[in-house]
Amino acid sequence: MQRWERIEAFVEVVRLGNFSAAARQLQVSSSHISRLVSQLEQQLGTQLLYRTTRQIRLTDSGALYYESCRQLFEGFKDAELALDHHQTNPTGLLKITAATTFGERYIAPLVNEFHTLYPQLKISMHLTNRQLELIEEGYDIAIRMGVLKESTLVARRLCDRREFVVGSPDYFAHHPQPRKLAELEQHNCLIGSRDHWLFLDKGARKDLVVTGNWHANSGPALVDAALRGIGLAQLPDYYVTEYLASGQLIPVLDEYQFIDTGVWVLYPQQRYLAAKVRLFIDFLVEKFAAGIPWEQ
The missing domain is CATH 3.40.190.10 (Periplasmic binding protein-like II)
Known part of the structure; x- marks a missing residue:
């Protein structure tokens, strides 16, 4: 950190032409800037600046060192600009x-x-x-x-997201609508990607294992089977909203819907x-x- 601070002071002195301007830019005292540059020269073992009461001038070593440091600082600024652009403009x-x-x-x-x-x-x-x-x-x-x-x-x-247990009017024409979770044992439950249905029973989550003679890992296939009266299905709202509105599917056990x-x-x-x-x-x-x- 100290070396970086000394290099920054040196670059600002050369860029702005004097110690006072560099001090104002870096919000420190002129004496602090002068001390940092002197420490850098001692560290490098060479004189970087000729100092007079009116101006400063780079030595040959100072000119060579300044050019490399200037490119280094410009590279950091370019990196910061690129990062800022990346954070404000979607790319990649x-x-x-x-x-x-x-x-x-x-x-x-x-x-x-x-x-x-x-x-x-x-x-x-x-x-x-x-x-x-x-x-x-x-x-x-x-x-x-x-x-x-x-x-x-x-x-x-x-x-x-809400999940509905649904059956078609044709299915319920031959089977009574379940009123309690235990009554699902009497029904053909269509199995989707999981073998259990999720409910809220007496304020607690209940994962109920269901059984049936139909299984597929496809939501649209599950909807079609329910519409055809093959059995009951538990499906999320985005699959069944239109069929509930049209009456092609009938919801049951709504009081057990899991809300979380x-x-x-x-x-x-x-x-x-x-x-x-x-x-x-x-x-x-x-x-x-x-x-x-x-x-x-």
Whole structure:
């Protein structure tokens, strides 16, 4: 640190032409600047400046040393400007991951809209129902739904998310509507990506293992099976809102809906977010705040 302070004092003296101006620039006394330059000369074992009462003049060694130090300082300033530009203007590659169907329907259009605002960005979007490891696999942002697991990632809630147990009118024409969770044992429960359904029972979370003769790791396939009266399904609101409104699906067990669930944007914890990440997160938050897409 002392050497750097001495070099900075020397560069400012030469650049501004005298010790007083350098002292004002660095907000210290002239005597302190003079002392720093003298210490630098002692450290280097050579005289850098000729001093008179009216002016200073570089020695040959001083001129050579100043030119190298000047380039060093300009390089640091360029680095700071580049960093500032990076923090205020989105550049580079933005890597995003989201669940397949949700990503196709609701995230991809927003990503494309964001890209029209910042066409200099490169976009890589990977849609998969497998939860990728953001840090290990080099992703900037993940869109996740439901109840989050504990992790070191930062999570920002985009909106609420509700899950409905639904069946078709045709199914309920042949089976009674369940009123209690225990009554699900009497029904054919359509199994999606997990073999348990999530409820709120007496104020506590309840993961209820369900059984049935149908299974697929596809939300649209699950919706289609429910519409055809094959059984009951537990599905998030963005899959079933339109069918509930039309009466093609009927909700049951609403009083057991688990409420602590949502749609989240996740990103690795960093002291300073890159502009591309910060701006995209703010963009998503603004869009979801204006209206949840599947409710519009």
